[in-house]
Amino acid sequence: MRLLLVEDDYLLTNGLSAQLEKAGFSVDTARTAREARHLGQQESYRAGILDLGLPDGNGLDVLKQWRTHKVSFPVLILTARGDWQDKVNGLKAGADDYLAKPFQTEELIARLHAIVRRSEGRIMDTLTAGRFELDENRQTLRAGDETEHSLTGTEFRLLRCLMSRPGQVFSKEQLFDQLYSIDDIPSENVIEAYVRRLRKLVGPDTIKTRRGQGYLFDADSR
Secondary structure, three states: OEEEEEOOOHHHHHHHHHHHHHOOOEEEEEOOHHHHHHHHHHOOOOEEEEOOEEOOEEHHHHHHHHHHOOOOOOEEEEEOOOOHHHHHHHHHOOOOEEEEOOOOHHHHHHHHHHHHHHHOOOOOOEEEEOOEEEEOOOOEEEEOOOOOEEOOHHHHHHHHHHHHOOOOOEOHHHHHHHHOOOOOOOOOOHHHHHHHHHHHHHOOOOEEEEOOOEEEEOOOOO
């Protein structure tokens, strides 16, 4: 899942980005309100973490502008402000959850998974497509009663993207957007390489190639 982290503290940004990537997210970062407004409106994200105290503006104003421009990804407000009125104002402005600093990274990741689940209409951390089950917390895949397979971060993000909408064709560009941050420069054939690896786990006919279009996940394949 591609995530936008808006935080002006360099140490917190770097440390949290590393933990989020370990948990299966690809992370873009913004340290100013201006950067956040631009990235939020121009890029595609599954969720955002937004600090309220930015050096060039208020995070609430960024959030309001996103919502005014129909930016709909779920947002978790992360701030040192713990007053209940700040929480109410954030939720009224369009936030989906609120976490005050200091915080435990495990709680932050759990809350992120929860707001993404709600945005997708799910109640569990297991993504199911046909006989396949993807555990988002443990980053494992199970097909029916078969052995559970552990996935690398990139394998997990790619499979999650495809399984989230079975039957839908994803272009390489769309997959790149969800797998990598804007600072990453992956090789041209990296998608094909990971698709080959995943086909060994799910079967050669489950991830189908649509020539000139992209890839789709066929949940009914055997």
